[in-house]
Amino acid sequence: MLSEIVRLERTRNYLQPGDTTAALRLWKDYVHRPEGQLWHDDEYGNAHWYCCGNPLEARALLDGVMQAMSHRGARELGKIITDLDAFMGPPGPGA
Numbered sequence: 001m002l003s004e005i006v007r008l009e010r011t012r013n014y015l016q017p018g019d020t021t022a023a024l025r026l027w028k029d030y031v032h033r034p035e036g037q038l039w040h041d042d043e044y045g046n047a048h049w050y051c052c053g054n055p056l057e058a059r060a061l062l063d064g065v066m067q068a069m070s071h072r073g074a075r076e077l078g079k080i081i082t083d084l085d086a087f088m089g090p091p092g093p094g095a
Helices: 002-011 019-031 035-044 048-052 055-068 071-088
Strands: none
Touching: 002 019, 002 055, 002 071, 019 055, 019 071, 055 071
Protein backbone atom coordinates (compact mmCIF):
# COMPACT_ATOMS: atom_id res chain seq x y z
CA MET A 1 0.00 0.00 0.00
CA LEU A 2 2.76 2.48 0.88
CA SER A 3 4.57 2.05 -2.42
CA GLU A 4 1.30 2.66 -4.24
CA ILE A 5 0.71 5.86 -2.26
CA VAL A 6 4.24 7.05 -3.03
CA ARG A 7 3.64 6.37 -6.74
CA LEU A 8 0.34 8.26 -6.68
CA GLU A 9 1.91 11.22 -4.90
CA ARG A 10 4.56 11.40 -7.61
CA THR A 11 2.21 11.05 -10.58
CA ARG A 12 -0.96 12.96 -9.60
CA ASN A 13 -1.02 16.72 -10.00
CA TYR A 14 -3.27 17.15 -6.94
CA LEU A 15 -0.81 15.39 -4.59
CA GLN A 16 2.62 16.24 -3.26
CA PRO A 17 4.97 13.79 -1.53
CA GLY A 18 3.70 13.24 2.01
CA ASP A 19 0.19 14.62 1.42
CA THR A 20 -1.55 11.32 2.18
CA THR A 21 0.34 10.78 5.42
CA ALA A 22 -0.32 14.37 6.50
CA ALA A 23 -4.02 14.04 5.68
CA LEU A 24 -4.28 10.78 7.60
CA ARG A 25 -2.52 12.30 10.62
CA LEU A 26 -4.76 15.40 10.51
CA TRP A 27 -7.92 13.28 10.29
CA LYS A 28 -6.72 11.00 13.11
CA ASP A 29 -6.01 13.97 15.38
CA TYR A 30 -9.39 15.49 14.55
CA VAL A 31 -11.51 12.41 15.29
CA HIS A 32 -9.79 11.93 18.64
CA ARG A 33 -10.79 15.40 19.86
CA PRO A 34 -13.49 15.72 22.53
CA GLU A 35 -17.02 15.92 21.12
CA GLY A 36 -17.56 19.40 22.54
CA GLN A 37 -14.64 20.74 20.51
CA LEU A 38 -16.01 19.11 17.37
CA TRP A 39 -19.36 20.86 17.86
CA HIS A 40 -17.58 24.16 18.43
CA ASP A 41 -15.63 23.75 15.18
CA ASP A 42 -18.83 22.90 13.33
CA GLU A 43 -20.68 25.98 14.56
CA TYR A 44 -17.91 28.60 14.69
CA GLY A 45 -15.12 27.27 12.53
CA ASN A 46 -11.53 26.91 13.62
CA ALA A 47 -8.96 29.59 12.80
CA HIS A 48 -6.20 27.07 13.51
CA TRP A 49 -7.20 25.26 10.32
CA TYR A 50 -5.93 28.15 8.17
CA CYS A 51 -2.34 27.50 9.16
CA CYS A 52 -2.35 23.80 9.92
CA GLY A 53 -4.87 22.25 7.55
CA ASN A 54 -8.57 21.57 7.49
CA PRO A 55 -9.31 18.01 8.66
CA LEU A 56 -12.49 17.88 6.58
CA GLU A 57 -10.49 18.68 3.44
CA ALA A 58 -7.94 16.08 4.54
CA ARG A 59 -10.72 13.49 4.76
CA ALA A 60 -11.89 14.41 1.26
CA LEU A 61 -8.32 14.05 -0.03
CA LEU A 62 -8.15 10.57 1.48
CA ASP A 63 -11.32 9.65 -0.42
CA GLY A 64 -9.68 10.83 -3.64
CA VAL A 65 -6.54 8.82 -2.93
CA MET A 66 -8.61 5.67 -2.30
CA GLN A 67 -10.43 6.16 -5.61
CA ALA A 68 -7.11 6.37 -7.45
CA MET A 69 -5.67 3.25 -5.80
CA SER A 70 -5.99 -0.39 -6.78
CA HIS A 71 -8.82 -2.32 -5.13
CA ARG A 72 -6.44 -3.97 -2.70
CA GLY A 73 -4.69 -0.74 -1.73
CA ALA A 74 -7.99 1.11 -1.39
CA ARG A 75 -9.31 -1.67 0.87
CA GLU A 76 -6.25 -1.45 3.13
CA LEU A 77 -6.39 2.35 3.39
CA GLY A 78 -10.17 2.24 3.66
CA LYS A 79 -9.94 -0.06 6.68
CA ILE A 80 -7.76 2.48 8.49
CA ILE A 81 -10.06 5.35 7.57
CA THR A 82 -13.21 3.40 8.48
CA ASP A 83 -11.77 2.68 11.92
CA LEU A 84 -11.05 6.39 12.40
CA ASP A 85 -14.49 7.39 11.13
CA ALA A 86 -16.10 4.93 13.55
CA PHE A 87 -14.20 6.50 16.44
CA MET A 88 -16.30 9.65 15.97
CA GLY A 89 -19.51 7.66 16.34
CA PRO A 90 -22.66 8.05 14.31
CA PRO A 91 -23.59 11.50 13.00
CA GLY A 92 -25.95 13.52 15.15
CA PRO A 93 -29.55 14.46 14.32
CA GLY A 94 -29.88 16.41 11.09
CA ALA A 95 -26.56 15.23 9.72
